[in-house]
Amino acid sequence: MLKHGLDPADRRRPERLTPAELDRRRQGMDQFLRLAGPPLDQLFNLVCLSGCNVLLTDADGVVMDQRVNAADAEQFRDWGLWQGTVWSEAAQGTNGIGTCLAEGRQVTIHREEHFHTRNTAMSCMDAPIWGPDGRLLAALDVSSARADQTERYNRLIGAQVAQTARAIEAVFFRASFPDARIVVASDDTAEAAVLLAVDKDDLAIGATRAARRALGLEREGAFRPRPAADLLGRTDDLTGFDKAERAAVARALARAEGNVSAAARALGVGRATLYRRMARLGLTEKSG
Structure with a gap:
């Protein structure tokens, strides 16, 4: 990570925001964090017995929320995997959260793949969460403290992380268009939430990141309403x-x-x- 001027042997803990700074960031994501809470709980219930820490960050890699067992808390706190810490790639080099956000894709960073040597005892499985405007909104991370964590087990956890990230993205998208009906724009939901928000006049007024890509819409930002039937390829003899x-x-x-x-x-x-x-x-x- 020469471009960021980082030293892999640097033993300092990650930068941590003050409580006031973290509170301001959390307030700006209040609805998202409330809706993400139940899926985070469900994910933690699946991985908590294997020494895992569940983290939710913002788009800058700042940890906004987490779930961790009391028995594992001291280890993760010592590593800096804690609320308010900054895990961007610019700050920490290659790591699950930062690399996921930098590349906008699901990643697993296993032990020695981390840039900083002080992070090589952990395995991190991450998936991005995209906002209703098509922009990167957050990263979902499961980090493991187990020394015997295998790559096969990482893949199993990674699949669950991706599924939970899609669920959070979908529930937040639905909440962002409370008066619209939500249409699944594709039968293939294995990799992403492909959803359209359609108003009472059958105009598509919103689309998830994956739907925008699949249907050739604006990649991000303002969304120009258009007939849902046109986007979904429905044809008939009526005009x-x-x-x-x-x-x-x-x-x-x-x-x-x-x-x-x-x-x-x-x-x-x-x-x-x-x-x-x-x-x-x-x-x-x-x-x-």
Whole structure:
């Protein structure tokens, strides 16, 4: 890490923010941290018996939250894997958190792969978390203090870390668009959360990082609304107002749980009229 002017033999602990500085950062991520809490608890319950520390950082590599057993706390505190410490690559060289954030991808940094020699007793499994604006928001880290940690076990933990990171990203995305319906834009969710936020007019108004990439949208930042059907590749013979009418009838049927009479009342039309419209629009009672 010559570009950062770091010495691998440097034994100093990572820089740590003051309580006031950490509190300010946490306040700026309050909703995200609250929503991330339950998934962090679930992940910790899976790995806590194997001497692991679960950490959640911001995009700068500052540890915002953590879960650790009391028996392991002293070791991780001594290593500097603690709330308020800075684990960016610029500050610490190659390490799970910093390298994950620098490269924007899932990584495992096992023992001697760490830049600083004082960090070579740990194994770190990390996955990035992307915000609703498509920008890197956080890193999720599981660090192990076990001397007998194997690479095979690292892979198992790494898979769970990636799954939890996707879950946190998805729940925060949903919360960021409370009045929209969330559509899975791909059947392949193995690597990322591919989600669209669609408003009442069937316009896509938001997309996760993976959805933006998969659908050729703006990579990050402001999102230009556009018809969800266009993005999802749905085609039919309807155009203009027919599409709008079909969407309105389909919504009414869904709300009425397929009951045509109830849907007709909600739309202010007769039951026979609604049946005719359904036939013309290619809808059935099961469309609800």
